[in-house]
Amino acid sequence: MFFHVRMDVQLPPGLDAAPLLAQEKARAAELQRSGVWPGLWRVVGEYANISIFDVPTNDDLHEILSSLPLFPYMKIHVTPLATHPSKI
Numbered sequence: 001m002f003f004h005v006r007m008d009v010q011l012p013p014g015l016d017a018a019p020l021l022a023q024e025k026a027r028a029a030e031l032q033r034s035g036v037w038p039g040l041w042r043v044v045g046e047y048a049n050i051s052i053f054d055v056p057t058n059d060d061l062h063e064i065l066s067s068l069p070l071f072p073y074m075k076i077h078v079t080p081l082a083t084h085p086s087k088i
């Protein structure tokens with residue numbers, strides 16, 4: 001099942017984010033290599049991304065998103081995707 005996910009990152013001022021960003025990058029790479037995170041784009045001009053996740057259930061997606069080291073600092077909006085009847 002595909003999900004369109006937008007993540008907006010808001011780091012608190014004064015936080016030393018370097019270790020967190022390194023952990024996030026490693027976790028994102030792991031999830032991309034495993035195939036569950038097939039799409040990841042930066043939103044131009046914003047500290048945000050648009051992602052596609054391919055996971056079996058809502059619960060799986062929640063588990064993955066909440067495992068991200070930046071999860072406490074992101075506003076996340078999820079759109080579940082269904083097959084379009086006109087898709088060939």
Ligand SMILES: O=C(O)C[C@H]1C=CC(=O)O1
Pocket residue numbers: 007009024025028047048049070
């Ligand atoms: O930078 C971001 O958009 C937040 C997050 C998503 C992937 C990643 O490496 O960091």
